[in-house]
Amino acid sequence: MSIIPTTMMAWTKTADERGGFSLSQHPVPSLEENEVLVQTLATSICGTDIHIWKWDQWSRENVPLGTITGHETCGKIVAVGDGVSESRIGETVAIECHFACWNCPRCNEGNAHICENGTIFGVEVNGAFAPYFSAPSVNARTIPEGIDSKFASIQDPLGNAIHTLTGGPIKGATIAIHGLGPIGLFAVNAAKAMGAKKVIAIDWDNQYRMKIAEKLGADMVLGKEHDIVAEILLATDGRGVDNSCEFSGSPKALANTIRSTRMGGYVNVLSVYGNPTPEIPMNELVFRYLHLKGINGRKMWSTWDTMHEL
Numbered sequence: 664m665s666i667i668p669t670t671m672m673a674w675t676k677t678a679d680e681r682g683g684f685s686l687s688q689h690p691v692p693s694l695e696e697n698e699v700l701v702q703t704l705a706t707s708i709c710g711t712d713i714h715i716w717k718w719d720q721w722s723r724e725n726v727p728l729g730t731i732t733g734h735e736t737c738g739k740i741v742a743v744g745d746g747v748s749e750s751r752i753g754e755t756v757a758i759e760c761h762f763a764c765w766n767c768p769r770c771n772e773g774n775a776h777i778c779e780n781g782t783i784f785g786v787e788v789n790g791a792f793a794p795y796f797s798a799p800s801v802n803a804r805t806i807p808e809g810i811d812s813k814f815a816s817i818q819d820p821l822g823n824a825i826h827t828l829t830g831g832p833i834k835g836a837t838i839a840i841h842g843l844g845p846i847g848l849f850a851v852n853a854a855k856a857m858g859a860k861k862v863i864a865i866d867w868d869n870q871y872r873m874k875i876a877e878k879l880g881a882d883m884v885l886g887k888e889h890d891i892v893a894e895i896l897l898a899t900d901g902r903g904v905d906n907s908c909e910f911s912g913s914p915k916a917l918a919n920t921i922r923s924t925r926m927g928g929y930v931n932v933l934s935v936y937g938n939p940t941p942e943i944p945m946n947e948l949v950f951r952y953l954h955l956k957g958i959n960g961r962k963m964w965s966t967w968d969t970m971h972e973l
């Protein structure tokens with residue numbers, strides 16, 4: 664086994680400004696009880712990392728200066744703390760970035776992703792733009808065999824997509840995906856794989872991503888030249904879709920989801936809005952008897968299990 668060094672260089676948010684990253688020296692983390700030390704294989708760059716790079720209001724309020732960022736990652740366990748079986752050493756794992764206390768009302772009801780005492784890896788505590796990182800053993804999820812580490816690191820956003828979809832019916836259902844960024848595209852693919860009857864993919868005008876949506880199985884792709892609500896109603900016998908997923912962060916798209924979801928249907932929103940109080944057609948939400956749900960993180964561990972089954 665290779666020797667674990669005592670110090671390492673890691674990408675760190677060090678300056679209170681746009682950009683503001685530097686490669687700084689840190690100790691290799693020492694392990695607390697029930698933690699594992701992971702040697703990083705791959706870490707992907709998330710939209711959240713771009714927010715931190717831009718140093719917008721959300722980042723300034725949530726990311727302490729001096730934090731090693733990076734949360735979408737996979738690696739190999741090289742050491743274990745007290746309480747963790749040594750047999751985990753050598754395992755290749757991906758990280759669930761929501762660290763939970765497992766002992767609060769939210770954790771006890773099965774919603775550890777919104778733990779009252781939770782912290783977010785690579786955002787609030789040191790993450791994986793580093794050669795080594797530590798994490799609770801339970802957050803280090805074994806990767807199914809045969810998955811390349813390049814792909815294993817993106818289970819965090821793939822899990823976001825599946826968590827959003829599972830806020831409403833999927834099998835045999837009509838589904839609209841608003842916003843075709845990486846997570847929206849994952850959702851198109853996952854919805855088809857999970858047996859959706861019809862998937863309608865909507866973006867503003869990113870032709871490249873709209874083409875990918877088509878390749879991933881979208882039955883219909885709509886863009887800025889379409890009247891989105893009218894087209895969705897037309898494609899669903901005037902009813903609207905069973906399940907709308909909003910990934911775009913556009914207030915207009917949010918209003919569209921409400922107007923194009925069937926009576927009693929489901930609107931699941933993963934987006935973060937630049938304007939945190941977008942206009943919502945409330946009366947339509949009420950009279951259409953819609954379920955509007957905010958989505959955050961991944962269910963521990965049903966989202967991960969679904970992802971690995973797929």
Ligand SMILES: [Zn+2]
Binds near residue numbers: 709710711734735819
């Ligand atoms: Zn992420």
Ligand SMILES: [Zn+2]
Binds near residue numbers: 768
């Ligand atoms: Zn908790």
